[in-house]
Amino acid sequence: MKVAKFGGSSVANAAQFQKVAKIVMADPERKVIVVSAPGKRFKEDIKMTDMLISLAEQVKEGGDTTGPVRQIVDRYASIANELGVDSAILERIEEDLNDLIVSLHNEEPTRLLDAIKASGEDNNAKLMAAYLSQLGVEAHYVNPKEAGIFVTDEPGNARVLPESYKKIAELRNRTGVLVVPGFFGYSTEGKVITFSRGGSDITGSILAAGVKADLYENFTDVDSIYSVNPMIVPNPKEIKELTYREMRELSYAGFSVFHDEALEPVYKMGIPVCVKNTNNPQAPGTYIVAKRNHNDSPVVGIASDDGFCNIHVDKYLMNREIGFGRKLLHVLEDEGISYEHTPSGIDNISVILREHQFDEDVEKRVFGRIQRELDVDSVYVERGLALIMVVGEGMNQSVGVAAKATEAFARANVNLEMINQGSSEVSMMFGVKADGVKKAVKSLYNVYFNEMMTISYSKI
Ligand code: ASP
Numbered sequence: 001m002k003v004a005k006f007g008g009s010s011v012a013n014a015a016q017f018q019k020v021a022k023i024v025m026a027d028p029e030r031k032v033i034v035v036s037a038p039g040k041r042f043k044e045d046i047k048m049t050d051m052l053i054s055l056a057e058q059v060k061e062g063g064d065t066t067g068p069v070r071q072i073v074d075r076y077a078s079i080a081n082e083l084g085v086d087s088a089i090l091e092r093i094e095e096d097l098n099d100l101i102v103s104l105h106n107e108e109p110t111r112l113l114d115a116i117k118a119s120g121e122d123n124n125a126k127l128m129a130a131y132l133s134q135l136g137v138e139a140h141y142v143n144p145k146e147a148g149i150f151v152t153d154e155p156g157n158a159r160v161l162p163e164s165y166k167k168i169a170e171l172r173n174r175t176g177v178l179v180v181p182g183f184f185g186y187s188t189e190g191k192v193i194t195f196s197r198g199g200s201d202i203t204g205s206i207l208a209a210g211v212k213a214d215l216y217e218n219f220t221d222v223d224s225i226y227s228v229n230p231m232i233v234p235n236p237k238e239i240k241e242l243t244y245r246e247m248r249e250l251s252y253a254g255f256s257v258f259h260d261e262a263l264e265p266v267y268k269m270g271i272p273v274c275v276k277n278t279n280n281p282q283a284p285g286t287y288i289v290a291k292r293n294h295n296d297s298p299v300v301g302i303a304s305d306d307g308f309c310n311i312h313v314d315k316y317l318m319n320r321e322i323g324f325g326r327k328l329l330h331v332l333e334d335e336g337i338s339y340e341h342t343p344s345g346i347d348n349i350s351v352i353l354r355e356h357q358f359d360e361d362v363e364k365r366v367f368g369r370i371q372r373e374l375d376v377d378s379v380y381v382e383r384g385l386a387l388i389m390v391v392g393e394g395m396n397q398s399v400g401v402a403a404k405a406t407e408a409f410a411r412a413n414v415n416l417e418m419i420n421q422g423s424s425e426v427s428m429m430f431g432v433k434a435d436g437v438k439k440a441v442k443s444l445y446n447v448y449f450n451e452m453m454t455i456s457y458s459k460i
Pocket of ligand 1: 007008036037047049120182183196197198199200201
């Protein structure tokens with residue numbers, strides 16, 4: 001049994017719906033289908049989810065919602081009409097949306113936003129089920145509540161609750177193709193709560209784990225996951241296979257093809273994932289598995305992401321001071337800031353954060369407390385940093401991989417602000433100024449992928 005998730009671009013218009021139906025009908029094992037809301041049809045297009053976010057703003061401000069609702073319904077109509085789906089479904093979508101707006105009038109803004117956002121995938125799943133039925137496939141729309149997807153009450157950032165899985169397992173007993181909307185679940189109080197953006201991947205993964213699928217297929221618009229961002233290096237090497245750990249590291253640092261939180265449920269159950277292309281389903285895609293053979297190259301991919309800052313803290317004899325690190329992180333905890341990494345020296349420690357959490361007001365408060373409570377010699381922040389991750393399970397058994405990385409940075413004439421290697425040795429992380437990131441990534445790619453044949457890594 002397979003769970004197949006189709007992302008926004010795979011369900012953006014009628015032609016894409018037809019491709020999805022063909023894929024579903026080509027394999028009777030594809031029993032659970034998860035759909036995103038309609039994505040972009042062309043570069044300047046607006047995603048349905050973004051249209052819904054604007055609608056929620058209007059509702060919150062008490063503005064006239066007739067125009068935005070019309071636009072949203074028209075988007076579904078352009079799909080339904082071209083496919084010849086019964087127009088009753090469009091009336092239902094419009095009615096449901098208007099009822100939703102009325103019912104949300106006194107709701108808190110975050111809940112209102114989640115309920116409206118979720119309708120994008122919800123209506124698309126109804127439409128997909130109707131289209132498959134019209135083609136003669138036994139297809140049923142299944143709401144996430146009925147499926148058993150229960151989540152924490154964190155609007156826009158839900159996490160699945162463990163009790164979900166028992167109920168989801170019951171889906172195995174249902175007949176036909178089950179079409180489930182992605183991106184949201186229900187709190188135990190029955191409220192609609194969405195995952196973070198791109199979260200339909202998470203729904204697919206939860207369902208795959210819950211029904212104990214043999215495979216979780218994630219359909220998108222590329223033939224495979226690439227070893228580096230194709231916007232930085234044209235035509236990069238395709239990745240055929242990578243491990244859950246490698247995927248986690250790559251998606252953390254910018255590989256947006258698969259949501260980084262989506263791995264957890266399938267990883268725990270050992271269910272393989274295959275990332276495939278709706279526009280070219282014959283292509284084998286990329287498999288994400290527990291173990292792979294990494295003899296050919298110790299490095300599988302290079303990822304980069306910007307928007308980081310680094311807080312530097314110096315204090316003479318820091319290494320002797322018991323509890324220094326805890327006290328420092330406690331100040332951040334009190335501010336509700338999550339940190340990413342903490343490389344340290346003898347008398348200094350750096351804390352790497354996502355920069356959006358650290359505006360000037362927060363900086364003032366945090367630095368004031370650090371000065372007063374930890375009596376440090378100096379504290380300052382370096383903004384505008386990017387992180388580059390060189391990822392590969394084979395690295396921990398190969399000598400010379402780090403040497404090649406530093407050589408690549410030197411060749412690109414990019415200064416290293418920070419180096420960090422986690423104890424897992426699945427990745428090496430480098431901090432650089434954001435304006436040097438592209439040069440550095442190109443140079444790293446050259447070293448690991450173009451010159452690979454001439455490098456001899458010795459195995460330990
Ligand atoms: N439609 C949602 C978004 O744009 C979720 C998804 O597509 O996975 O973030």
